[in-house]
Amino acid sequence: MFQKQVQAPVQAPLLAVRGLCKSFFGVQVLHDVGFELAPGRALGLIGENGSGKSTTMNILGGIHQPDRGEMVLDGQPYRPKGPKDAEAAGIAFIHQELNLFKNLSIEENLFIGGFPKLVRGLPFIDRRKVRTRAKELLAAIDLDLDPATLVSRLSQGERQLVEIAKALGSDARIVIFDEPTTSLTARETERLFGQIQRLKGRGIAIVYISHILSDVMRLTDDIVVLRDGHVVATAPTRQMTVDKLITSMVGRTIDQIYPPRASRPREGQPVLEVEKLTQPGMIKDVSFQVRQGEVVGISGLMGSGRSEMARILFGLDPYASGRILVDGQPLERPTPEVAMARGIAFLTEDRRAEGLMMDGPIADNLALPSLPNFAGGFGRLIERTRLGDAVERTGRDVQVNARDFVQTLVKNLSGGNQQKVVIGKWLLRSPRLFILDEPTRGIDVGAKYEVYKIINELAGQGTGVLVISSEIEELIGICDRILVMSHGEIRAGYDRAKFDRERIMRSAMWDSVTKGGR
Amino acid sequence: MSPADSRKIRLLLLQNAPLILFLVLVLVFGSLSERFLSPTNFMNIVTQAAHIAIIAIGMTFVLLVAGIDLSVGANMYASCIVVALYMKGWNPVFGFAVAGFLGLLFGAVNAFVITRLRVPAFIATLATLFVGRAIALYLSGVKMIPFGKEILLLGRTTWLGLPVPIWIFLLVFVIAWVTLRLTTYGRQVYAVGADPEAAAKAGIDVRRILFSVYCIAGVCAAIGGLVSASQVAAASSTFGFQKEFPVIAAAVLGGTSLFGGRGGVVGTVFGAILIQTVENGLVMINADPYVYPLVVSAIIFIAVLVDSLRTGMLERLERRKIRVETA
Numbered sequence: 001m002f003q004k005q006v007q008a009p010v011q012a013p014l015l016a017v018r019g020l021c022k023s024f025f026g027v028q029v030l031h032d033v034g035f036e037l038a039p040g041r042a043l044g045l046i047g048e049n050g051s052g053k054s055t056t057m058n059i060l061g062g063i064h065q066p067d068r069g070e071m072v073l074d075g076q077p078y079r080p081k082g083p084k085d086a087e088a089a090g091i092a093f094i095h096q097e098l099n100l101f102k103n104l105s106i107e108e109n110l111f112i113g114g115f116p117k118l119v120r121g122l123p124f125i126d127r128r129k130v131r132t133r134a135k136e137l138l139a140a141i142d143l144d145l146d147p148a149t150l151v152s153r154l155s156q157g158e159r160q161l162v163e164i165a166k167a168l169g170s171d172a173r174i175v176i177f178d179e180p181t182t183s184l185t186a187r188e189t190e191r192l193f194g195q196i197q198r199l200k201g202r203g204i205a206i207v208y209i210s211h212i213l214s215d216v217m218r219l220t221d222d223i224v225v226l227r228d229g230h231v232v233a234t235a236p237t238r239q240m241t242v243d244k245l246i247t248s249m250v251g252r253t254i255d256q257i258y259p260p261r262a263s264r265p266r267e268g269q270p271v272l273e274v275e276k277l278t279q280p281g282m283i284k285d286v287s288f289q290v291r292q293g294e295v296v297g298i299s300g301l302m303g304s305g306r307s308e309m310a311r312i313l314f315g316l317d318p319y320a321s322g323r324i325l326v327d328g329q330p331l332e333r334p335t336p337e338v339a340m341a342r343g344i345a346f347l348t349e350d351r352r353a354e355g356l357m358m359d360g361p362i363a364d365n366l367a368l369p370s371l372p373n374f375a376g377g378f379g380r381l382i383e384r385t386r387l388g389d390a391v392e393r394t395g396r397d398v399q400v401n402a403r404d405f406v407q408t409l410v411k412n413l414s415g416g417n418q419q420k421v422v423i424g425k426w427l428l429r430s431p432r433l434f435i436l437d438e439p440t441r442g443i444d445v446g447a448k449y450e451v452y453k454i455i456n457e458l459a460g461q462g463t464g465v466l467v468i469s470s471e472i473e474e475l476i477g478i479c480d481r482i483l484v485m486s487h488g489e490i491r492a493g494y495d496r497a498k499f500d501r502e503r504i505m506r507s508a509m510w511d512s513v514t515k516g517g518r
Numbered sequence: 519m520s521p522a523d524s525r526k527i528r529l530l531l532l533q534n535a536p537l538i539l540f541l542v543l544v545l546v547f548g549s550l551s552e553r554f555l556s557p558t559n560f561m562n563i564v565t566q567a568a569h570i571a572i573i574a575i576g577m578t579f580v581l582l583v584a585g586i587d588l589s590v591g592a593n594m595y596a597s598c599i600v601v602a603l604y605m606k607g608w609n610p611v612f613g614f615a616v617a618g619f620l621g622l623l624f625g626a627v628n629a630f631v632i633t634r635l636r637v638p639a640f641i642a643t644l645a646t647l648f649v650g651r652a653i654a655l656y657l658s659g660v661k662m663i664p665f666g667k668e669i670l671l672l673g674r675t676t677w678l679g680l681p682v683p684i685w686i687f688l689l690v691f692v693i694a695w696v697t698l699r700l701t702t703y704g705r706q707v708y709a710v711g712a713d714p715e716a717a718a719k720a721g722i723d724v725r726r727i728l729f730s731v732y733c734i735a736g737v738c739a740a741i742g743g744l745v746s747a748s749q750v751a752a753a754s755s756t757f758g759f760q761k762e763f764p765v766i767a768a769a770v771l772g773g774t775s776l777f778g779g780r781g782g783v784v785g786t787v788f789g790a791i792l793i794q795t796v797e798n799g800l801v802m803i804n805a806d807p808y809v810y811p812l813v814v815s816a817i818i819f820i821a822v823l824v825d826s827l828r829t830g831m832l833e834r835l836e837r838r839k840i841r842v843e844t845a
Contacts, residue, residue: 084721099716101709103779112709113721115702123701152832 014039014205015060015078015174020069022055029055030229032069037174042196042206044216044237047226048249048470053209056226057176060207061093062086087113092167096179098159100151106162107134107147110169137165141195157188164195175199176207179303181215193219211301213242213509225249246509250472250501258477259453261496263460265294265480269328271433271464274313277322282308283488286322290433290464295455297475297482298468301508305488306468307349310435313466314346315339327432340369343432347422347439349468355422358411362402365410365421366391370428390428398424398454416447423454433464440474452478472504484508525831532828536771536785536821540792547799554802561681567794568687569746571787573761574768575694576738578786579731580639581769582698583711584778585632587735588643591761592650593624594743595753599654599663601744602753606666610744613669617740624650625736629729639732647762655755664752673748683745690741694783707731711778764793767818770825777829793817 013036022030030052037043047053058064060071062080071078073089080086086093100109107130116133118124134147143161151159160180167175177196181189196206196219210216216223216237223240225233225248233248272290277283283305290296300306311317313324315334324331326342339346348355356365367374367387374387395405398420402408410421419439426434436455440448455478459465469475475482476499484492484507492507494500531538547554573590580587597620601613624646631642675682698704710717710727718724743758750757772789774781796817800810 083719087721099713099719101712101716101779103708103712104705108705108708112705112717115705117702123703124696125700125702125705127700 013037013072014074016072017056017060018070018072020056020059020066020071022059022064022066028229030059030066033226033229033231034069035224035231035234037205037207039173039203039205040200041222042200042208042220044220044223045207045209045226046211046213046216046223046245046249048472051226051249052229053226054178055229057093057178057207057209060086060091060174060176062091087170090171090173091176092170092172092174093176094160094163094167094178094180098163100159100162102152103150105148105150106138106145106154106165107131109151109162110134110137110147110166113170133169134165137169140168141165141198142191155188157184157191160184160188160192161195164192164199168199172204174205174207176209178209179211180208181210181212189215211509213245216245217242242509246502246505250505258474259449259456261295261456261478261480263293263456265459266292266462268292270325271327272313272466273323273325273328275323275325277309277312277319277324279308279312279317279319282317283312283319286485286488286490288483288490288493290466292462292464293459294481295459295465295467295479297479298466298485299470299472299475299482299504299508300485302470304485304508306485307437308488309485310346310437310466310468313339313435314344316346340429343429345369345426345429345431345434347426347434347436349437349441356410356418358409360410362395362400362405362408362410362413362421363388363391366394366405366425366428369425373429394424394428395421398427399450400424414443414447416443416450419443419447419451420454423451427454427458431463433466434458435466435468437468438470439467440469440471448474472501472508476501476504529828529831532824532831533773535824536773536789536792539817539820540788540795543792543795543799547795547802551799551802554799559798559802563794563798564791565681565683566749566798567790568683569742569749570761570764570768570793571687571742571790572690572745573735573739573742574765574772574786574790575690575783576735576742577765578694578769578772578774578781578783579698579707579734581766581774581776582707582778582781583714583728583731584776585639585728585731586643586766586776587625587628587732587739588640588762589624589628589646589650590735590739590742590765591758592647592654593621593736593739593758594746594761595758596624596650596654596657597621597740598665598743598747598757599658599753601669602663602665602747603657607668608666610668610672613666614741614744617744618737621736621738621740621743622733623736624739625733626729628736629732632732633725633728651759654757658753658755660755662752662754665747669744669748670751673745683748686741686745690738691783691787698782703727703730708779711780713779763818764790764814767814767821768793771817771821775825775829776822777825789821 015037017036018034020030020033021028033052033056035043045053045056055064059066062082062085065081078089080089101112104112111130115125116129118126131147138145138147141161141164143158143165145158151162154162164175180192184192200206208216208219217240220237223233223235223237223245224231225245227249270289270291275287277286286309288296298306308317312319315336315338324334326344331339331342371382374390375382391405400420401417402413410418413421423439439451443451455465455467467475467479480496482494482499482504483490484504486508494504553559573594577587577590597617600620601617605613605616628643628646631637632639672682677685698707706717706722706727709720709722710724714724747753768789769781769786770776770789771792772781772785772787774785793814796813797810800813
């Protein structure tokens, strides 16, 4: 199963990155990041979510500019101002979300940036030349497809290979892969790996970013581990093991950033019971319970199915089989409206797009989901005074930092305060079950603490809480129980007494650890 | 039959819904009126459809980038009224050049407001719709303005057995088809419509593409207007009124998506002919004229419904999977 690695002798670096620093809005996300790329070698870049991998690669790809630090490409300083500069310098970036146009054919996608012309100076495309060049490129990656095929008809794996062909077509010397295998079948993955080996054989330098450590171990020659924007380990791959990688990725202690978990889950009827919930392509046989006053965490890597499961529970997406029970009563074919009527509240991952009306004042945002509860009497008009009081009370409860809730627009609040508004608007409904997807993403430590406190108090009042988070540490800090998802299934569950970062991480990387490959 | 198969069949039906509709209509009208199926009548339908088809070809460019232009009818009135008022006796070629230029200006104003001032296309072109009509009404003094003889002659002249309006329409069609299919520009229009962000990453000048499609729509509106002028003899105050409706409908009936990135001018021409067939058929069976708008809007409603069903289905088919199910 293991292919022989194409080992190139170590030569002068093709690209040297030194001392990269980058801050966003005053928060430093990269601290002196440095590494080297050599032709024909593959560098694995690993780290937890938010460790600075994407920022580093976005700087390489010209999407962001570094605050400090330098990059040297072939002995020349390399300062890309945009994606075009990166492309011209021979750096191709294959994103996790592929940048192909599904409505165009393979060959058109290969040349969309600049087609060969029939006559110089005239706009007509030389279709014949496009066809022959496309055939050559597809042959180079062993993709036996008609270049005229529409990309929408290709499988994920084939699309991935088309992206590689595009990189070859632009004469790339460095190809960056960002999580290329998450949506590939085992067969497609093998094929991709074969192609990556061939790219190395052509002297192309590879940067391979992945959470699947066994793949990184197998494909790469060197590994760089990032944690909190620092390079914490750089070593040749053969000196590394999956265990060592996990330890260096994690290596942190929990500081005093979580309020003490005071209340206990209550006995009796669970608020939420999920039995063998399945939706093909998304989740499979997911079963668990949330009791009154219990805080349950869902851990897992991006694309593990955690957010998809939450969306199904709230009725945003359908499910094929299984059962959902709320307070012992089945919730069949839920819609958000039904789920809300049954006391489920849902804080989405993307508060800007889904959770808030940015141009509205705080009060309107807080009131929105509860309007029916405050409508009464003749014509079911909204009782403005009663609503106003409740809004005011809730806003103070969650400590939204603004003087006037009616005047202040949500878009003028900080991220942390926006998040408190979203939480507040659901609290106003006194939910039975509160699902929070990444509740502290992008907010500062102080606001995080306040969000944790709200969660704590909510549980104290008997609400069941389901928290989804990429930060294991956060779940350990606030949950009574943690469930770990991977590939749409629940792989493990840990009670508070048995919380352990490494074990949770291992469960999340279930396939790397148990199978040593796919 | 597996669920996947039935989904494929449903999609196939949705993709070809306009064609099925067309065949059904031809059968219905054909059985109700003998004259309907005659070759002369078919030629009439195409001639009458020519101006809608020309304007709808321009609209196709706009729809392909997920934009919209509601001002085509106003543009057509404003551009043509100038020709009717000031260019009597001129060679019709000049008439077309001047109208085309004015249409281009009109389109460029739309494009500027949409791409530079970032006003949503719907609002921007709704505004220019009123502005355009107001200018035209002001210039004409709200009077019916007859077109010059040379324009009318154009409508009645035939060349190689085909009326001139059809030739003009064919010319516009071929240029549009070649542009969309065979030039870098055309393929980039499709790319921008599918995913503007990815298009920018691929080094495409997205703003330039967006700007240009509104200009193209403007030119086509003016040319279509003059073709229509050659058939109706005079510009009354309702010239081009509500033309955006059949024009957008023709493009959408022909399979161009309102959501961008899908469709083309061949379908648009078919859509224009379909709409004209309905009107013509209703005349042939002596239907009450007040029924026309009802029937036409019903067909347009079906077209838009089919487009949204089809888009929804394609989206579901293309959704990213987390798990790879092994059968």
